Amino acid sequence: KKLPSNISAWWNFGSMLLTCLALQVLTGFFLAVHYTANINLAFSSIIHITRDVPYGWMMQNLHAIGASMFFICIYIHIARGLYYGSYLNKETWMSGITLLITLMA
Numbered sequence: 001k002k003l004p005s006n007i008s009a010w011w012n013f014g015s016m017l018l019t020c021l022a023l024q025v026l027t028g029f030f031l032a033v034h035y036t037a038n039i040n041l042a043f044s045s046i047i048h049i050t051r052d053v054p055y056g057w058m059m060q061n062l063h064a065i066g067a068s069m070f071f072i073c074i075y076i077h078i079a080r081g082l083y084y085g086s087y088l089n090k091e092t093w094m095s096g097i098t099l100l101i102t103l104m105a
Helices: 009-034 044-052 056-083 090-104
Strands: none
Touching: 009 044, 009 056, 009 090, 044 090
């Protein structure tokens, strides 16, 4: 099939957001399993994840970098929407802005 001429690489950021979100959920679950939320043990559990848990250091870094990548993709996705006039569809635009505010909270 031939793609429409107005489709460009800028339209990939929605699926990249889904990929980043899946990465955040998976690494977040992995980290939560090993994290201790006690005020006296929280820092020790981070050290434990980093040093003792197999690939814990990688999960921690993936989670941190994934959060930054997620918001970079969101801002590019919004910029693309502004450039292409996606805000003209009010319901879709408002649901996207509501999701953005929810994610930032």
